[in-house]
Structure formats: structure tokens, C-alpha cells
Amino acid sequence: MPRSLPSLRTVAILLLVVVGVGLSFAFHASMSGASVTYTATAVEPGENPDLVTRATSNVTNLDERLAGTSSQHQQPIERAAATGSYSGRLDPELDIVIDDIESPHVWYNDQYYTWAVSTQSETTNATIRMQPTDPETVFETIVRPADDAPPEVTTAIAEGTATGFTVASGVYQHNGEYYVVAPESEGAVFAQLAKVFGGYVLTPVGRGYAAVGIGLLAYRFREPMRDRPLTPRRALTIPALAILVALTGTLLFETGSLTRFVTGPMSAFVVAAGSVAGVFAARRQWLRLVGATMGTALVAIGAFVAALGVVGAIFGGLAVVFGFATGIVPFGYGYWFAQPLPRE
Secondary structure (H helix, E strand, O other): OOOOOOOHHHHHHHHHHHHHHHHHOHHHHHHHOOOEEEEEEEEOOOOOHHHHHHHOOOEEEHHHHHHHOOHHHHHHHHHHHHHOEEEEEOOHHHHHHHOOOOOOEEEOOOOEEEEEEEEOOOOOEEEEEEEEEOHHHHHHHHEEEHHHOOHHHHHHHHHOEEEEOOOOOEEEEEOOEEEEEEEOOHHHHHHHHHHHHHHHHHHHHHHHHHHHHHHHHHHHHHOOOOOOOOOHHHHHHHHHHHHHHHHHHHHHHOOOOOOHHHHHHHHHHHHHOHHHHHHHHHOOOHHHHHHHHHHHHHHHHHHHHHHHOOOHHHHHHHHHHHHHHHOHHHHHHHHHHOOOOOOO
């Protein structure tokens, strides 16, 4: 008597296809929902320096930078602020804190200063120059006209807030007034960036999962009344199918650099290759397992290098590590489906 319900293996395959298709659109979903609220605050030169330094890269809040530095290590800064310059050794703690300050101005101890620092290569010796300056001079350097700003900026100035993902923060002048346009919450910006990045890296994972599910489903229903264990030869077609699935998804749903037609499909290839490793593990073919793993990594990194140049070795290596980690699901399916089950 024919079974009225699908087998456990069939349900598992269908579930993998559904999850894979869902993750395949993770990047699109993250981009469509990416939004940050920006506020426009009226200020005068000298007012609200915390907000000014947060909105523009031309002024650094040195007080905030030094908040976790012990007072004895801050002495070079204190001397430069008092005398105009300091030349000598910096404690490593201070050297790390100020090493990446490239803004021409800083806010320190309730005062704006011009800022310049030069360090000697491979040492902690440095020359720090700080000269007090008035807020009006600083604003002349950092203020931009609102008329030349993107529409989101003018909306924020007119209405107080604006919503978008890439609103240009800064200090703007409109009708003789100054406005600081900045994210309502810095944490929201990082959260949205993390969300978009997560969607970006999960998209090829989903396409790899979908390819594994589609491949297993095809073998499953070729002879639905017979249990056909997954063999290495059959499993090897699944990573190739992942490349085809990812190429199709990229062509239909994505725009941008042509390198996406290499990096995305190769990332999906690495994920789907976990099914091949699972079959070798089920058969205790350890040398083939090692060979397949190394071969997958070399092919993926080589493709990334061909598409991106030397830097592709780094991104390719990251894709391989992440692909192997997320490939544990296809590995489990490969291991399971390589096992013969006379009756389900």
C-alpha cells in the first residue's frame, strides 16, 4: 500500500530547499529594511562639541579618546596643549590612542585646537603640535552648504529628522544658520551595517543549501520507490549545481561588479561541497575527504584571486573558512544520505 505521507528524508530535503531559498534573498531583505534615523540640530560655533565631533571627521573629540588613558600617560598631550608642541617618547598606551587621529582639529579640555602629529617609524617617539583656535575658524573649515547636500540632509534640516541608510553626516549652513546632521544613535548605524553584512555573506550560503536540496531531491524522485544511497560520483554534481544556482541568482536579482559572478558562486560552491565531504566521511574514505577539502579550498581561493587580484587570496581564504563552517549542514546531509536505509 503506497505511503500517504512523505518520508523523513523527503521532508528533510524539502526543508533544506525552503531554508536555502529563504537565505538566498538574505542580502536583498537586509538592504530593503536598512534604515537609520538622522537628526538635524541647530548649533552655534562653540556649542555642543560632542555632537559636532561625532558628525564630522575633521574634528576629533580628544577628551573622549583619552577617557580610558591614565593621567600620567596623558602628560605629552597636556604639554602640547600648554606650550604648543611636544617632542619625545609616548607611552605605548597613548601611542595607540592617538595613532589614527588624522583630523586637522581636536576638541580637548573645553577648547578647539589645531592638531598635527608625526611619528618616527617603528618607534613610539613623536612630535605633537596643538594650537588653540576659535570655534568660528573651525566651522569655516568643516561647514558645508546645505544647498549642495543630498536631499536627505535638506529634509532633516527642514523637518528635524530624516530616514535613510547613507545620509551624509556633517555640519551644514542653511539660511545663515548652522545645523549638525548626525545619526540619532551610533549603535543603530553599526547594527544596520552588521545586518547588511550578514545578509551579504548568508546569500551564497542559502544558494549552496538550495543546490544541495535540489540535487538530493532530483536523485530522490528519479526512483521514488527505491532507496538510492548518495555515492561520491552523484555527490560531486551538487557543488557544480551550486555554481549554476548562484550564477542564476546573481544574473536575475543582483547588479554591480562582474566579480560578483565569481565570488558569489564560488562561495556557494564551497558550502555545497560539504555534501561531498559528508559522503566520504560516511564511507570512511579519509584520504579522499582530505583531498576534496584541499581541492575545494584551492579552487575557491584561485577563483577569488583571478577575480580580485592579490587581495582575493585574503577574501578567498575567509570565504573558505566561512563556507566550511556553514557547510556542516550539507556535510550532515551527505553523511546521512550516503547511508543505505532498507526501510523508512
